[in-house]
Amino acid sequence: MSTLPARxxxxxxxLLEALPYIREFHGKTVVIKYGGAAMTESTLKExxxxxxxxxxxxxxxxxxxxxxxPEITSYMQRLDLPVRFVDGLRVSDPETVxxxxxxLVGKVNKDIVLLINRHGQPAIGLCGDDGLLFRxxxxxxxxxxxxxxxxxxxxxxxxxxxxxxxxxxxVVASVGADPAGNSYNINADEAAGAVARAxxxxxLMFLTDxxxxxxxPGDGASVVSEASVEAVEASLAGVAGGMLPKLQxxxxxxxxGVSFAHIVDGRVPHSLLLELFTDAGLGTKIAPQG
Numbered sequence: 001m002s003t004l005p006a007r008x009x010x011x012x013x014x015l016l017e018a019l020p021y022i023r024e025f026h027g028k029t030v031v032i033k034y035g036g037a038a039m040t041e042s043t044l045k046e047x048x049x050x051x052x053x054x055x056x057x058x059x060x061x062x063x064x065x066x067x068x069x070p071e072i073t074s075y076m077q078r079l080d081l082p083v084r085f086v087d088g089l090r091v092s093d094p095e096t097v098x099x100x101x102x103x104l105v106g107k108v109n110k111d112i113v114l115l116i117n118r119h120g121q122p123a124i125g126l127c128g129d130d131g132l133l134f135r136x137x138x139x140x141x142x143x144x145x146x147x148x149x150x151x152x153x154x155x156x157x158x159x160x161x162x163x164x165x166x167x168x169x170x171v172v173a174s175v176g177a178d179p180a181g182n183s184y185n186i187n188a189d190e191a192a193g194a195v196a197r198a199x200x201x202x203x204l205m206f207l208t209d210x211x212x213x214x215x216x217p218g219d220g221a222s223v224v225s226e227a228s229v230e231a232v233e234a235s236l237a238g239v240a241g242g243m244l245p246k247l248q249x250x251x252x253x254x255x256x257g258v259s260f261a262h263i264v265d266g267r268v269p270h271s272l273l274l275e276l277f278t279d280a281g282l283g284t285k286i287a288p289q290g
């Protein structure tokens with residue numbers, strides 16, 4: 001009597017495991033903050049584009065929000081401009097904002113759009129200036145320090161995104177302006193959280209270069225697999241660096257009506273699908289209640 005090879009059986013099991021999640025997420029909006037290695041390594045970029053296209057094919061509504069910190073830094077260094085961060089936020093004078101807009105809107109955004117288009121779904125690139133998508137205002141760092149033309153988002157024009165998302169995958173660059181026309185560099189984590197709140201997204205997902213939220217930042221094995229928003233809030237005072245704006249965005253998003261927020265390791269191939277469609281998941285899931 002013949003038996004099925006192990007690999008096809010395992011593949012079918014994986015598909016069956018994903019089925020209830022696909023059913024649950026059908027028609028739901030997922031906002032994905034795209035960044036880190038997943039945005040710079042060629043193989044991971046291709047896999048990310050395929051994963052996002054798959055989400056669209058199975059009936060989800062993906063919305064991508066991206067920064068481009070490493071590329072901004074690279075161009076600033078070429079131009080001999082100072083690079084400085086405070087509380088995980090880039091200090092931005094007018095020259096920095098000009099470089100950020102050129103890099104994010106003119107290069108990074110279009111690269112992502114072209115990649116998704118090539119894998120079978122039409123995407124449209126946007127930034128905060130398009131259709132007055134983001135109304136921004138100058139902000140200071142959490143520590144109270146002046147960080148220049150860094151903006152906080154006061155309003156997201158949901159009509160722009162919902163109109164585009166009916167037929168396309170929106171890809172949003174994290175820059176914006178205030179009513180007076182002043183341009184601002186906007187932290188992409190904050191922008192993703194604001195978009196998720198405005199859309200009342202079912203999921204907000206951050207692709208990062210760490211396994212998730214770590215109990216001990218020096219121990220990559222200390223991932224918090226699931227936490228309540230209250231537990232995250234209670235821990236924020238002890239968080240530093242780039243994880244702080246991510247966790248704050250998760251907290252704000254859930255308080256704003258987003259069902260779940262996730263922090264996953266974008267260095268792992270198909271981490272987006274593993275977190276969404278498997279029982280074990282990958283990374284940290286933050287829920288309204290623990």
